[in-house]
Amino acid sequence: MRVNLTVNGRPHTADDVWEGESLLYVLRERLGLPGSKNACEQGECGSCTVRLDGDLVCACLVAAGQAEGREVTTVEGLAQGGEGDGGDRLAPIQRAFVEAGAVQCGFCTPGLLMAADDLLARVPDPADADIREALSGNLCRCTGYETILDAVRLAATRTGGAGTPEAPEAPEGGGRPCASPGRPRGSPSAATGPAGPAGPVGSASPCRAPTAC
Amino acid sequence: MPRPDGVLKVTGEFAYSSDLWHEDMLWGHTLRSPHAHARVDGIDISEALALPGVHAVLTHDDLPAATHYGLEIQDQPVLAKDVVRYEGEPVALVAADHPETARRAAARIRVAYTELPVVHDEAGATGPGAPVLHPGRTDHHAGHAGHPNIVHRQPVVRGDVAAAARDADVVVTGAYEVGMQDQAFLGPESGLAVPAEDGGVDLYIATQWLHVDQKQLAPVLGLPPDKVRLTLAGVGGAFGAREDLSMQAHACLLALRTGRPVKIVYNRYESFFGHVHRHPAKLAYEHGATRDGRLLYVKARIVLDGGAYASSSPAVVGNAASLGVGPYEVPNVHVEAVALYTNNPPCGAMRGFGAVQACFAYEAQMDKLAAALGMDPVELRQRNAMSEGSTLPTGQTVDSPAPVAELLRRVKARPLPPERQWETTRADGSLAADVRALPGGLSNTTHGEGVVRGVGYAVGIKNVGFSEGFDDYSTARVRLETLGGEAVATVHTAMAEVGQGGVTVHAQIARTELGVTQVGILPADTRVGSAGSTSASRQTYMTGGAVRNTCRAVRAEVLRRGAARFGWPDPDRLLLEGGKVVTADGEALAALADVLGDEAIDLELEFRHRPTQPFDPETGQGFGHVQYSFCAHRAVVEVDTELGLVKVVELAAAQDVGKAINPQAVVGQIHGGSVQGLGLAVMEEILVGPDGRVRNPSFTDYLIPTVLDTPAMPVDVLELADEHAPYGLRGIGEAPTLSSTPAVVAAIRQATGRALRRVPVRPEHIVRPDAGQE
Numbered sequence: 005m006r007v008n009l010t011v012n013g014r015p016h017t018a019d020d021v022w023e024g025e026s027l028l029y030v031l032r033e034r035l036g037l038p039g040s041k042n043a044c045e046q047g048e049c050g051s052c053t054v055r056l057d058g059d060l061v062c063a064c065l066v067a068a069g070q071a072e073g074r075e076v077t078t079v080e081g082l083a084q085g086g087e088g089d090g091g092d093r094l095a096p097i098q099r100a101f102v103e104a105g106a107v108q109c110g111f112c113t114p115g116l117l118m119a120a121d122d123l124l125a126r127v128p129d130p131a132d133a134d135i136r137e138a139l140s141g142n143l144c145r146c147t148g149y150e151t152i153l154d155a156v157r158l159a160a161t162r163t164g165g166a167g168t169p170e171a172p173e174a175p176e177g178g179g180r181p182c183a184s185p186g187r188p189r190g191s192p193s194a195a196t197g198p199a200g201p202a203g204p205v206g207s208a209s210p211c212r213a214p215t216a217c
Numbered sequence: 218m219p220r221p222d223g224v225l226k227v228t229g230e231f232a233y234s235s236d237l238w239h240e241d242m243l244w245g246h247t248l249r250s251p252h253a254h255a256r257v258d259g260i261d262i263s264e265a266l267a268l269p270g271v272h273a274v275l276t277h278d279d280l281p282a283a284t285h286y287g288l289e290i291q292d293q294p295v296l297a298k299d300v301v302r303y304e305g306e307p308v309a310l311v312a313a314d315h316p317e318t319a320r321r322a323a324a325r326i327r328v329a330y331t332e333l334p335v336v337h338d339e340a341g342a343t344g345p346g347a348p349v350l351h352p353g354r355t356d357h358h359a360g361h362a363g364h365p366n367i368v369h370r371q372p373v374v375r376g377d378v379a380a381a382a383r384d385a386d387v388v389v390t391g392a393y394e395v396g397m398q399d400q401a402f403l404g405p406e407s408g409l410a411v412p413a414e415d416g417g418v419d420l421y422i423a424t425q426w427l428h429v430d431q432k433q434l435a436p437v438l439g440l441p442p443d444k445v446r447l448t449l450a451g452v453g454g455a456f457g458a459r460e461d462l463s464m465q466a467h468a469c470l471l472a473l474r475t476g477r478p479v480k481i482v483y484n485r486y487e488s489f490f491g492h493v494h495r496h497p498a499k500l501a502y503e504h505g506a507t508r509d510g511r512l513l514y515v516k517a518r519i520v521l522d523g524g525a526y527a528s529s530s531p532a533v534v535g536n537a538a539s540l541g542v543g544p545y546e547v548p549n550v551h552v553e554a555v556a557l558y559t560n561n562p563p564c565g566a567m568r569g570f571g572a573v574q575a576c577f578a579y580e581a582q583m584d585k586l587a588a589a590l591g592m593d594p595v596e597l598r599q600r601n602a603m604s605e606g607s608t609l610p611t612g613q614t615v616d617s618p619a620p621v622a623e624l625l626r627r628v629k630a631r632p633l634p635p636e637r638q639w640e641t642t643r644a645d646g647s648l649a650a651d652v653r654a655l656p657g658g659l660s661n662t663t664h665g666e667g668v669v670r671g672v673g674y675a676v677g678i679k680n681v682g683f684s685e686g687f688d689d690y691s692t693a694r695v696r697l698e699t700l701g702g703e704a705v706a707t708v709h710t711a712m713a714e715v716g717q718g719g720v721t722v723h724a725q726i727a728r729t730e731l732g733v734t735q736v737g738i739l740p741a742d743t744r745v746g747s748a749g750s751t752s753a754s755r756q757t758y759m760t761g762g763a764v765r766n767t768c769r770a771v772r773a774e775v776l777r778r779g780a781a782r783f784g785w786p787d788p789d790r791l792l793l794e795g796g797k798v799v800t801a802d803g804e805a806l807a808a809l810a811d812v813l814g815d816e817a818i819d820l821e822l823e824f825r826h827r828p829t830q831p832f833d834p835e836t837g838q839g840f841g842h843v844q845y846s847f848c849a850h851r852a853v854v855e856v857d858t859e860l861g862l863v864k865v866v867e868l869a870a871a872q873d874v875g876k877a878i879n880p881q882a883v884v885g886q887i888h889g890g891s892v893q894g895l896g897l898a899v900m901e902e903i904l905v906g907p908d909g910r911v912r913n914p915s916f917t918d919y920l921i922p923t924v925l926d927t928p929a930m931p932v933d934v935l936e937l938a939d940e941h942a943p944y945g946l947r948g949i950g951e952a953p954t955l956s957s958t959p960a961v962v963a964a965i966r967q968a969t970g971r972a973l974r975r976v977p978v979r980p981e982h983i984v985r986p987d988a989g990q991e
Contacts (some may be wrong), residue, residue, distance in 0.1 A: 107226045114229050
């Protein structure tokens with residue numbers, strides 16, 4: 005099937021999408037946007053957190069077809085320069101993560117940034133308990149979370165909690181919120197879904213090689 | 218200074234191994250055994266091959282060369298031949314043009330199995346009539362292991378335990394158990410193998426040690442090592458789980474067979490079967506002491522379940538045995554540690570291996586002994602604490618700072634967190650409870666009723682670097698040249714950056730040693746010599762040491778050239794600072810760029826720590842470890858005693874790091890290690906049934922701490938230099954994982970009065986005193 009969606013403000017079309025593919029797969033493997041991460045693919049770890057029409061969702065739990073005609077914001081869209089930003093125009097929460105030491109392996113970072121950005125947009129000056137609650141759907145295995153709390157506090161201080169500009173609208177079904185505790189527990193990953201033809205992979209993706217620092 | 222990879226990681230541009238993509242790429246998938254122990258009677262791949270989109274299906278019969286691999290003992294089949302020894306053992310491989318097609322093809326492979334008796338525990342492994350899991354062993358541990366299903370056995374014997382037992386005023390015994398913990402890194406096993414025109418293969422991979430992967434892969438692929446080229450892809454955490462090969466050989470075999478690039482990415486379910494775990498352990502201890510609290514002897518037997526294949530089991534045994542009494546002076550010791558072969562999941566490296574299991578038991582014993590003596594548990598520990606100059610049970614005398622008593626003093630001296638922090642005041646002045654800070658959290662199970670606080674302490678000892686005579690070295694290549702009129706350094710190592718921040722440290726070292734501001738860090742690959750493993754808390758010491766030494770050799774060459782050209786007297790006393798050559802008084806002699814001209818200096822050198830010795834196979838005596846690392850914790854918990862739910866309120870740490878090269882990264886390691894220890898204390902366990910099958914291979918059922926489960930973690934960093942180590946630094950990554958677990962459990966014991974001999978502590982262990990304590 006064909007899926008049309010807007011990602012980080014730009015229209016995209018993905019062709020030959022198998023009905024069982026997730027939004028996460030389409031973003032990563034068909035649209036060349038691998039910033040959203042594939043750590044559990046069952047809605048438990050929050051590494052694939054994106055906004056779907058303004059709402060936080062785990063992209064692994066959203067069927068690709070559910071994203072038809074909708075607006076998706078990924079970690080690649082957080083920096084004010086948009087995708088491919090060289091770091092000069094990092095969003096305050098991104099800069100705070102780097103400065104506070106909240107990034108170690110970094111695999112959880114994209115999801116945490118999306119969740120923290122959403123929190124700061126809603127709650128300008130969150131108490132620690134609010135930060136913990138808002139980030140409790142995002143697992144991190146490296147940091148013990150202390151520096152992540154530091155980063156969110158730092159970003160809140162600097163921005164007055166403005167977060168990244170976003171036009172939140174009420175969701176129309178589809179995505180499940182995933183950054184709050186008590187979120188729906190994982191359903192089987194999209195790939196175990198109903199049968200369908202397998203399409204070619206990654207035709208729109210750039211060749212990605214390991215990055216020098 | 219910020220991490221060089223930090224901006225890429227916050228913008229989503231950092232390329233992890235699972236993000237890689239290549240034109241014409243195929244997806245690989247692994248068919249795994251559903252049985253823990255079975256004979257393979259036949260494999261029929263015809264239906265799988267017939268599926269459109271499938272490009273190759275490989276079984277054991279397709280292997281071109283070596284059929285087994287392993288870090289130390291080559292006992293692990295690349296693909297199972299006639300027997301499978303654990304649930305999840307790889308049996309066949311598929312390459313297809315879509316990952317779902319590959320999965321479906323794998324499901325069409327027909328494997329005929331005959332199930333065999335499952336070896337699940339020590340009695341089953343070494344009792345009469347036990348099936349021998351690896352007949353005909355020829356490895357060098359086989360001779361003294363005592364049984365073919367024992368991978369390795371290491372006794373440590375010192376003094377006269379029997380005589381000491383007669384003199385002891387107080388004796389305490391205990392039997393303890395540690396569950397199987399998973400590293401649970403977030404970035405799944407993944408990589409991309411690209412066949413090369415020269416018949417070789419280029420593998421982009423998340424690993425902890427590129428060269429040991431290469432060393433194991435070349436024989437399996439039937440290629441010379443220089444045709445198996447590895448480049449580190451972005452690594453989403455490791456914690457030991459990437460020391461063994463996972464999909465490396467499989468992706469390369471498929472790529473060489475199909476002539477197409479092949480990517481393999483495990484999902485979380487497969488990841489639980491795709492890497493080794495922390496050894497579960499059963500530990501029996503006996504401590505004897507004088508009435509005034511002097512330890513006279515320790516007897517211990519530590520049984521580690523190594524699962525189906527050897528992996529790192531021998532080194533885990535060595536650590537458990539040699540560090541088995543903890544950071545204490547004990548004149549009489551008899552410890553024996555063994556690792557078993559079973560049909561349980563293979564176990565190997567996880568942060569703090571061997572030492573973590575022992576620390577839970579010996580620290581529980583110290584608390585028990587303190588109670589028996591009526592003594593403060595911290596005071597008992599301090600009274601017996603080892604220090605610089607102490608002789609360990611292995612006969613090794615510790616020749617650098619060992620501030621065990623001071624670390625304990627520091628965590629104890631810290632003010633306790635206020636009581637009832639969960640209590641809040643409503644607008645009308647009445648009291649309410651913020652359930653987020655209470656046991657049970659947002660499950661809203663208590664508003665403070667039945668909640669009791671407890672405080673617990675623990676301290677541990679971990680070795681740093683590879684031990685027991687291993688030739689442990691790291692390589693660094695450093696280039697200094699003039700670019701755009703400025704001196705620029707480039708550092709090239711094969712160090713696996715797994716998140717720890719080694720790349721930051723290398724840049725810091727190059728700046729410091731060479732006095733330049735511009736430092737480039739090249740991608741890690743096998744074009745440069747081995748950096749050894751990113752494990753054993755060793756990389757800042759070892760590859761940091763290699764970068765330092767190579768930089769110093771480059772500096773010496775700069776000064777030699779400058780002295781030759783400009784006639785400087787005494788070039789050895791000159792310094793490089795701010796891009797200039799300066800005298801000790803700060804007088805600038807020349808710009809580095811002018812000394813270099815257009816002639817770069819490019820050196821590649823190896824760095825070794827001082828040699829260690831193997832432990833004697835019967836007495837465990839020997840200079841086995843190069844350096845020791847110490848951390849102490851104080852845990853404050855609140856327990857809902859009615860439901861058995863635990864909230865860790867604060868987890869304070871004090872650690873000696875020798876020298877904090879990057880203070881932010883040091884504290885980050887202590888935080889991260891502490892929380893992994895907390896996870897082992899109260900929630901993390903892979904449950905394996907008597908049938909050898911894993912019950913909870915998902916993040917739904919294997920729980921790791923969330924931000925709501927973690928407490929405030931104040932950290933006290935000591936810097937007492939080790940004169941044997943670069944910059945005086947001490948490896949730090951593992952020690953905080955040791956003492957965190959027993960400190961949390963000690964606090965729960967104090968709150969509940971329960972014995973709690975097993976981790977993780979489950980609610981039923983608290984509310985039903987007999988549960989799980991059999």
